[in-house]
Amino acid sequence: MTTEADMRGNRVLAAVPRPELDRLAEHLEPVTLKVGDMLYEIGGSVPHVYFPLTAVLSLITDVGNGHGHFVEVATVGDEGLAGLPVFLGAGPPSERATVQIAGSALRIGAEQFRHDVVVLDGGLQTAIQRYVQAMFTMMARNAACNRAHNIRQRCARWLLMTADRVHSDSFSLTQEFLAQMLGVRRASVSEVATALAADGCIRYSRGTIDVTDHERLQEHACSCYAVIRDAFAVAYEGLG
Amino acid sequence: MTTEADMRGNRVLAAVPRPELDRLAEHLEPVTLKVGDMLYEIGGSVPHVYFPLTAVLSLITDVGNGHGHFVEVATVGDEGLAGLPVFLGAGPPSERATVQIAGSALRIGAEQFRHDVVVLDGGLQTAIQRYVQAMFTMMARNAACNRAHNIRQRCARWLLMTADRVHSDSFSLTQEFLAQMLGVRRASVSEVATALAADGCIRYSRGTIDVTDHERLQEHACSCYAVIRDAFAVAYEGLG
């Protein structure tokens, strides 16, 4: 059981109208997520659907080939949910879902979720479909970004997106972790981070990052940041 | 108006049960698509939803920044449809849809499509949702592939996927075009193509490619080929 205030902290749930939301509330369970927790695995089952409140999740795919074993393909914050395969119904996930930034989330059992979405067939279904479209934009952009933009640009974008999701200019993050998310060497992150800090965009020390100048940081980032942010804005336009 | 045989040539439509399909038939219009035709533009309206039969489409996104202006983020063949924004309902597309390999397709007006999907709420909705999940896998993999695999691997994968979609070992394709799809120099494609031909995987001459040895070509490709192919197989499992 969960309060309405909690639920409105997730933008997908916030877009669900009252009576439907009340029924969902009974099945939504608040949980605290720690960095590195795995919510579901590639090819495995998806026991719960997660609606992040303050946590940030990461969808990661395995590229068998080579040494840099995995690559982040999308992130999920309070603007979305993890567990779309339950909604879409075409077999197990092709990504791993892990916790990128610790925090809180609401979760619901996969069976219950399926039941609620199908039976109610109202606001939740619509909200998720709109979210799916924004996810498409994010992933498309991600693919293009990986092809076209350099490390500094991608790194700056990642920091901006994460700051947006945690609603704070400060969050826990080691360069090692960031390097894995970006699919690059830690050494490269170190160089870029030093440059960004020298330019006054960020400060950091032993696992804590502070974004000190969003605008200037955005100048270092590629246009993908704005494109993705806007895609989510459009998806939730007039929905709550 | 369209015959059932035509409709069964597209795997999404093939998954729709009889009575529902009959009603769709009235509104599906057969069209012939030429290379380079643009079906819809980034941020523009989506007048029709397309179900390819023999044509292959390409979803392309603009990366403003730099010279290699655009990057392919997904392809659509007879296993899918183009125009998902109409289905998902969260604003205009963030990709351009163009024709990659000429051929036939069925199309339906966006308004009519929305009407049919919502009112009927049956097999088509389910089939599309499953397709959406497979598309997720493709795009996720694309993003990872762009980060992790070299030109030879990506080129080989692209050729294999295209051969699958056109159901033929031979199709029209210039190196210039392929280079744009992969987001690399034409010169790089030329080098890779020469190597693949020397290895007996492909033959080609002035705009026509022949895949002469799928298995050997697959050895040059990355695992992304099999992963994506299998994702679509799972999506359509037991659906028709």
Next chain:
DNA sequence: CCGCCTTTGTACGGTGGCGTACTCTAAAGT
């Protein structure tokens, strides 16, 4: 048959990011 255009082969120097490895320092444990 000739000239033109498209498609392809090939070469050159430049560079962004890689793999690796070593150092330094702040924090955490005992």
Next chain:
DNA sequence: ACTTTAGAGTACGCCACCGTACAAAGGCGG
């Protein structure tokens, strides 16, 4: 207080791929 460890800075050689350029060759119209 002393050790250990995690986080971060830096350097070196290397290579895949880039931008660019030019030449060869197949196809097409005149």
